[in-house]
Amino acid sequence: xxxxxxxxxxxxxxxxxxxxxxxxxxxxxxxxxxxxxxxxxxxxxxxxxxxxxxxxxxxxxxxxxxxxxxxxxxxxxxxxxxxxxxxxxxxxxxxxxxxxxxxxxxxxxxxxxx
Amino acid sequence: xxxxxxxxxxxxxxxxxxxxxxxxxxxxxxxxxxxxxxxxxxxxxxxxxxxxxxxxxxxxxxxxxxxxxxxxxxxxxxxxxxxxxxxxxxxxxxxxxxxxxxxxxxxxxxx
Numbered sequence: 069x070x071x072x073x074x075x076x077x078x079x080x081x082x083x084x085x086x087x088x089x090x091x092x093x094x095x096x097x098x099x100x101x102x103x104x105x106x107x108x109x110x111x112x113x114x115x116x117x118x119x120x121x122x123x124x125x126x127x128x129x130x131x132x133x134x135x136x137x138x139x140x141x142x143x144x145x146x147x148x149x150x151x152x153x154x155x156x157x158x159x160x161x162x163x164x165x166x167x168x169x170x171x172x173x174x175x176x177x178x179x180x181x182x
Numbered sequence: 183x184x185x186x187x188x189x190x191x192x193x194x195x196x197x198x199x200x201x202x203x204x205x206x207x208x209x210x211x212x213x214x215x216x217x218x219x220x221x222x223x224x225x226x227x228x229x230x231x232x233x234x235x236x237x238x239x240x241x242x243x244x245x246x247x248x249x250x251x252x253x254x255x256x257x258x259x260x261x262x263x264x265x266x267x268x269x270x271x272x273x274x275x276x277x278x279x280x281x282x283x284x285x286x287x288x289x290x291x292x293x
Binding site for chain 1: 186216218223224225226227228231271273275278279280281282283284285286
């Protein structure tokens with residue numbers, strides 16, 4: 069399968085714990101995005117990487133959230149000291165980059181904070 | 183403030199009919215607009231892109247229109263099938279890499 073993959077697919081954690089999600093983009097894509105989606109809403113932009121450089125972070129991304137993309141390949145999104153409000157689907161997408169952004173999404177990681 | 187609004191109600195239609203979904207936006211000047219399909223528990227899948235200088239785009243049974251004066255896009259599924267049942271998301275380009283998504287419209291096609 070050459071699509072975007074995300075792991076784990078589901079994560080249940082207790083409030084206050086740290087969690088880390090991984091995204092493997094399509095190999096030739098140099099752009100990588102993280103989104104958050106809650107029930108009944110569309111995906112909300114969190115952050116964007118061009119190769120290994122993180123070029124934009126949404127105000128939604130509090131200081132408890134950190135994302136990395138070492139060597140411009142896979143990416144990780146870490147949430148520290150999770151809160152119940154962090155419960156959501158976390159989506160990763162990748163793209164070639166260029167004038168028109170067609171983004172290819174992974175299946176998402178569903179996080180439940182108890 | 184910037185806003186993207188899609189049909190507020192879910193759409194229930196009979197197989198074979200045409201489904202028409204709307205996407206209205208305010209305080210955006212998108213260079214292009216995209217439509218994605220999302221099935222429950224899965225990530226969105228790209229369907230169609232239409233540029234600001236294009237009025238209409240087609241792909242198989244799908245048709246998209248884009249009116250930058252009305253600030254509206256219409257998405258049509260003709261000869262609908264139960265397999266078309268899903269949530270459809272409208273996404274606007276904010277700049278050359280960023281997309282802003284609407285909340286989506288859920289379509290159910292009855293056999």
